[in-house]
Amino acid sequence: MTVRMKDIAADLGVSVVTVSRALRNRPDIAEATKARILERVKRLNYRPNLTARSLVTGRSSLIGLVVPDLIHPFFGEIAKGLSARLRDKEYYLIVSSSESDPQLEQDEVEHMLAHHLDCFVVASSRKDTDSLRRIDEAGVPLVLVDRRFPGFASHFVGVDDVKVGELATEHLIAQGCRRIAHIRGPQTSIGNARAEGYSNALARHGIKLPDSYVVACGEASDSDGETRGRRAMEEILALKPCPDGLFCFNDTIAVGAMDRAFEAGLRIPKDIAVVGCGNFHYSSKLKVPLTSIDQKSREIGERIAKLIVSLLEKPHSARSRSIVLEPELIARESSRLR
Amino acid sequence: MTVRMKDIAADLGVSVVTVSRALRNRPDIAEATKARILERVKRLNYRPNLTARSLVTGRSSLIGLVVPDLIHPFFGEIAKGLSARLRDKEYYLIVSSSESDPQLEQDEVEHMLAHHLDCFVVASSRKDTDSLRRIDEAGVPLVLVDRRFPGFASHFVGVDDVKVGELATEHLIAQGCRRIAHIRGPQTSIGNARAEGYSNALARHGIKLPDSYVVACGEASDSDGETRGRRAMEEILALKPCPDGLFCFNDTIAVGAMDRAFEAGLRIPKDIAVVGCGNFHYSSKLKVPLTSIDQKSREIGERIAKLIVSLLEKPHSARSRSIVLEPELIARESSRLR
DNA sequence: CGATTTTTCGTTAGCGTTTACGAAATGTGC
DNA sequence: GCACATTTCGTAAACGCTAACGAAAAATCG
Numbered sequence: 001m002t003v004r005m006k007d008i009a010a011d012l013g014v015s016v017v018t019v020s021r022a023l024r025n026r027p028d029i030a031e032a033t034k035a036r037i038l039e040r041v042k043r044l045n046y047r048p049n050l051t052a053r054s055l056v057t058g059r060s061s062l063i064g065l066v067v068p069d070l071i072h073p074f075f076g077e078i079a080k081g082l083s084a085r086l087r088d089k090e091y092y093l094i095v096s097s098s099e100s101d102p103q104l105e106q107d108e109v110e111h112m113l114a115h116h117l118d119c120f121v122v123a124s125s126r127k128d129t130d131s132l133r134r135i136d137e138a139g140v141p142l143v144l145v146d147r148r149f150p151g152f153a154s155h156f157v158g159v160d161d162v163k164v165g166e167l168a169t170e171h172l173i174a175q176g177c178r179r180i181a182h183i184r185g186p187q188t189s190i191g192n193a194r195a196e197g198y199s200n201a202l203a204r205h206g207i208k209l210p211d212s213y214v215v216a217c218g219e220a221s222d223s224d225g226e227t228r229g230r231r232a233m234e235e236i237l238a239l240k241p242c243p244d245g246l247f248c249f250n251d252t253i254a255v256g257a258m259d260r261a262f263e264a265g266l267r268i269p270k271d272i273a274v275v276g277c278g279n280f281h282y283s284s285k286l287k288v289p290l291t292s293i294d295q296k297s298r299e300i301g302e303r304i305a306k307l308i309v310s311l312l313e314k315p316h317s318a319r320s321r322s323i324v325l326e327p328e329l330i331a332r333e334s335s336r337l338r
Numbered sequence: 339m340t341v342r343m344k345d346i347a348a349d350l351g352v353s354v355v356t357v358s359r360a361l362r363n364r365p366d367i368a369e370a371t372k373a374r375i376l377e378r379v380k381r382l383n384y385r386p387n388l389t390a391r392s393l394v395t396g397r398s399s400l401i402g403l404v405v406p407d408l409i410h411p412f413f414g415e416i417a418k419g420l421s422a423r424l425r426d427k428e429y430y431l432i433v434s435s436s437e438s439d440p441q442l443e444q445d446e447v448e449h450m451l452a453h454h455l456d457c458f459v460v461a462s463s464r465k466d467t468d469s470l471r472r473i474d475e476a477g478v479p480l481v482l483v484d485r486r487f488p489g490f491a492s493h494f495v496g497v498d499d500v501k502v503g504e505l506a507t508e509h510l511i512a513q514g515c516r517r518i519a520h521i522r523g524p525q526t527s528i529g530n531a532r533a534e535g536y537s538n539a540l541a542r543h544g545i546k547l548p549d550s551y552v553v554a555c556g557e558a559s560d561s562d563g564e565t566r567g568r569r570a571m572e573e574i575l576a577l578k579p580c581p582d583g584l585f586c587f588n589d590t591i592a593v594g595a596m597d598r599a600f601e602a603g604l605r606i607p608k609d610i611a612v613v614g615c616g617n618f619h620y621s622s623k624l625k626v627p628l629t630s631i632d633q634k635s636r637e638i639g640e641r642i643a644k645l646i647v648s649l650l651e652k653p654h655s656a657r658s659r660s661i662v663l664e665p666e667l668i669a670r671e672s673s674r675l676r
Numbered sequence: 677c678g679a680t681t682t683t684t685c686g687t688t689a690g691c692g693t694t695t696a697c698g699a700a701a702t703g704t705g706c
Numbered sequence: 707g708c709a710c711a712t713t714t715c716g717t718a719a720a721c722g723c724t725a726a727c728g729a730a731a732a733a734t735c736g
Contacts, residue, residue, distance in 0.1 A: 002476065004692060015716050020694065030714060045472075047452040051398065052692035054389045056721045062432075062453075070421065071414040071619075080408050083435050087442075090449055092432050094400070097421050104425075111428055114385040115400075134383075138340065255623060281409075282620030285593055342722060353686050358724065368684060390722035394691045 003046050012040060023048055054116065061091050063308060064117040066108060067145075068125040068220060070097040073251075073280040074297045075123060078145060081301020082121065089309055091118070098125055100220040106131040113138050119308050123147060125220060127188065141311050143304055148189045155311070156322040157304045161190050164293050164327045165197020168247040168275040171291070171329055173205050175337040177245030177273055181213045183232040183257060185249035186220060194277070198247055212239060217253060229256025237264050244272055245335075251276035251283045251292055258288065258334070273335040289332035296325045341384050350378060361386055392454065399429050401646060402455040404446060405483075406463040406558060408435040411618040412635045413461060416483060419639020420459065427647055429456070436463055438558040444469040451476050457646050461485060463558060465526065479649050481642055486527045493649070494660040495642050499528050502631050502665045503535020506585040506613040509629070509667055511543050513675040515583030515611055519551045521570040521595060523587035524558060532615070536585055550577060555591060567594025575602050582610055583673075589614035589621045589630055596626065596672070611673040627670035634663045 005023075009016045014033065021029040022037035040046075054060040063086060067075035083093050094112060098105035102125055109120070109131040120135050123145040129152050135142050142154040165182075172180050182198045185191030195214060202209065217232040229248065233256065236243060248254035254276030258268055266272055268288045276283060279294035303323050343361075347354045352371065359367040360375035378384075392398040401424060405413035421431050432450060436443035440463055447458070447469040458473050461483040467490050473480050480492040503520075510518050520536045523529030533552060540547060555570040567586065571594065574581060586592035592614030596606055604610055606626045614621060617632035641661050 006692080016692085017694080017717085018715060021715090024694090028714065033714085045475075047448070049393075049454060049692050050452045051389055051392045051454050052721090053694070054721095055387075055393055055692080055723085056694045058721080060389065070408075070418050071411070073409070076409040076414055079433070080435050083408065083433065084437070087434075087446070092434070092450065092453065094430050095417070095421065095433050096425075096430070097418050099422070108425070110385070112430065114388045115430065116387060116389050137383075282623065285620065285624055287623070287625050344722080354722090355687085355724080356685060359685085362724090366684065371684085387722050390691090391724075392691095393693090393722080394724045396691080 003044050004049070005046075008037065008040050008044065008046060012036060058116070059118055059312075060116050062115060062117045063091050063093050064109075064112045064115075064120045064122075065093050065095045066098060066105060066112070066120065066122045066124075067095070068098055068100040068105075068123060070095060073282075074146075074278055074295060077297035078123075078301040078304070081298045082305050083301075085302050085305030086308070091308070091312075100125045102126040109134060113140070118312055119143065121145060121304055121308070124149075141308075143307060143311075145300065145304065146190060150189075153320050155307060155320060156324075157300050157307060158323075159295050159300075159325045159327045161193030161327075162197040162200065164277055164295070165194040165199075165247070166201045167197070167327055167329045168194075168277065168293055169198045169201035170204075171331070172245035172247060172273055172275060172335065173201065173207070175245070175269075175273055175335055177243075177337075178207060179209065179213070179241060179243045180207070180245035180247060181215065181236050181239065181243040183217050183229065183236070183246065183248045183253055184214055185217070191249065194249060213243065217249065225250065225252030226256035226259070229253035229258075230260040231256075233257040233260035233264075237261075242272070246272055246274045248274065248276045251278045251280045251290060254283075254290055254292075254334075255286065258286070258290070262287075269333065269335050269337055273337055275329075275335055279330050284332060286334075288334045291332045291335040292330050294328045294330055296327070299325060341382050343384075343386070346375065346378050346382065346384060350374060396454070397456055397650075398454050400453060400455045401429050401431050402447075402450045402453075402458045402460075403431050403433045404436060404443060404450070404458065404460045404462075405433070406436055406438040406443075406461060408433060411620075412484075412616055412633060415635035416461075416639040416642070419636045420643050421639075423640050423643030424646070429646070429650075438463045440464040447472060451478070456650055457481065459483060459642055459646070462487075479646075481645060481649075483638065483642065484528060488527075491658050493645060493658060494662075495638050495645060496661075497633050497638075497663045497665045499531030499665075500535040500538065502615055502633075503532040503537075503585070504539045505535070505665055505667045506532075506615065506631055507536045507539035508542075509669070510583035510585060510611055510613060510673065511539065511545070513583070513607075513611055513673055515581075515675075516545060517547065517551070517579060517581045518545070518583035518585065519553065519574050519577065519581035521555050521567065521574070521584065521586045521591055522552055523555070529587065532587060551581065555587065563588065563590030564594035564597070567591035567596075568598040569594075571595040571598035571602075575599075580610070584610055584612045586612065586614045589616045589618045589628060592621075592628055592630075592672075593624065596624070596628070600625075607671065607673050607675055611675055613667075613673055617668050622668075622670060624672075626672045629670045629673040630668050632666045632668055634665070637663060 005016045005019045009019045022034040096108040119141045121143045129149050144154050144156045146158045184195045215232050215235045217228040276290050276292040279292040283290040283292050343354045343357045347357045360372040434446040457479045459481045462485050467487050482492050482494045484496045522533045553570050553573045555566040614628050614630040617630040621628040621630050
């Protein structure tokens with residue numbers, strides 16, 4: 001059925017190893033025979049069986065990508081950037097969308113491990129490192145995206161999330177807001193970092209606000225971001241005096257929050273200026289285009305790809321590299337007050 | 339390093355095959371020994387090496403997904419639905435985003451073939467069947483999404499695109515529009531089918547319009563949908579008398595077209611009612627929420643998964659199955675005239 | 677209790693490739 | 707033309723698993 005090395009070797013009267021050498025561009029083969037073999041390979045449309053190769057070399061050319069939600073713009077862009085860069089090196093991406101379900105994520109990682117992937121890229125939705133530890137035990141390189149786990153050895157690529165919070169809050173302050181609320185994310189490294197940035201900026205400007213100005217909106221797995229944003233906005237609407245600025249953990253939440261604000265008769269940005277995070281591609285097309293912090297998702301994907309390639313080409317390079325990108329604020333109408 | 343069957347077998351004083359039998363739940367093994375083995379397997383955290391298994395069984399548990407653009411809401415949803423359903427059966431998804439580049443797509447398919455995938459799911463951006471034929475030659479089952487290639491044997495899952503065009507156009511007519519323009523898609527089965535539906539609906543109502551009411555907007559690979567939509571809208575603005583209704587090939591193009599219409603001082607839907615296609619998740623949140631035809635992307639993904647599972651479980655089932663779903667119109671403000 | 681069936685297990689071979697090693701062919705120095 | 711290094715190739719074994727077969731053990735039957 002399908003053509004194997006054996007067939008080509010038999011056809012040309014050489015041994016299988018010689019064919020193998022020609023295909024992998026080994027030095028210990030005469031140019032003439034190599035040419036002869038490659039000609040036949042091309043003519044028969046032969047492709048080496050990577051499964052077999054993988055079994056003996058121990059390298060599968062497969063990269064595992066585990067994200068909470070494939071359709072989420074942030075992770076989607078990462079997948080795209082990663083895929084584009086990995087292509088040249090003939091690595092392929094095995095993806096898993098864990099639906100922000102910690103148990104599912106753990107199972108997926110477990111199963112993917114059986115495919116003997118060369119590297120894992122994980123944006124974990126877990127609070128612990130249980131699934132990551134299994135990867136570590138298996139001796140597979142691991143790149144963390146977006147989430148950090150202090151004390152756990154792995155590589156990291158992402159933006160500086162403290163700066164994200166600072167950028168957003170500083171911007172609102174610069175626009176003249178003084179009563180700035182924050183719809184914070186989950187109790188993870190990201191959620192905490194952004195909230196920390198928010199506090200930093202306020203402190204820097206001597207603005208003191210009650211704790212009630214920071215409202216939680218549950219976990220990513222609770223329900224979709226919009227309804228969580230709407231719920232959080234309820235709480236904010238109840239604050240007296242009403243905030244004049246709002247920094248949301250991400251754009252999806254901001255969309256829900258803004259929707260609710262409109263229903264309450266508020267005008268954006270006049271009554272309350274809003275800043276989101278993620279700069280999702282639809283954020284510029286909303287009823288009121290949303291100011292947002294760009295997380296450089298595309299660039300993150302490409303940087304991960306580069307990191308992986310260097311990791312796999314010289315396995316004993318850096319033990320634990322950390323690539324931190326600068327976030328960027330994209331100002332739009334939702335915060336334009338002057 | 340990593341534990342193998344051999345190790346477990348040696349530990350327990352049984353043969354490797356016995357371990358294999360226990361793991362695959364074979365009938366020809368005593369319950370007692372099976373239990374003994376499974377206990378040890380669990381305790382050692384053993385997972386069979388799928389690469390090795392794949393080499394001998396010829397089945398990799400890997401499904402290839404080739405789409406023009408992973409971040410496109412339609413394909414993203416499909417990937418998600420597919421991944422979710424395949425999970426239970428322990429199949430994994432290898433994805434490739436071809437960036438709507440026909441050459442890239444061909445190369446990707448070629449490379450993926452080397453991984454000996456169990457099945458291909460392709461939303462082709464090619465006009466010919468060159469890459470698909472290679473899949474066919476390799477004897478790998480193929481499911482086509484969204485695009486059909488008449489005369490080419492494969493499975494198909496997607497919506498009825500003629501009906502998409504009819505639904506959109508009938509709706510505009512029902513809203514009172516009579517001069518209905520169409521920004522058509524590329525010269526592929528989808529583009530043609532939707533344009534055909536548009537013509538059908540007009541004919542059914544005895545509406546005759548000049549050819550200039552159908553404007554092309556280039557290929558998907560030309561540039562992003564929005565700028566293509568803007569460009570197409572230029573042509574439409576030049577029509578005398580100006581159309582009072584517009585059916586766009588997809589939502590992204592509709593966004594561009596509407597943007598340009600706003601700039602020209604038109605009001606939507608009052609001056610021109612707009613219907614898109616795809617019902618992307620941001621379409622309801624636009625400045626003017628967009629009426630759109632839902633393509634059932636999530637359902638498509640799930641149906642594909644079911645099809646694949648049945649294909650792989652009984653390989654000699656139907657030769658060429660075709661699953662056609664009904665599109666659904668979601669009415670919003672952009673076409674609300676009465 | 678011996679003959680026969682059924683259950684349980686081990687042996688051998690092979691999936692398609694690469695690695696390690698050694699042998700043959702070719703080239704180089706004098 | 708001989709000793710040696712270099713280039714080019716082939717043989718054997720292995721990667722971790724499963725398929726096919728047959729042997730041993732246990733169960734069933736008259």
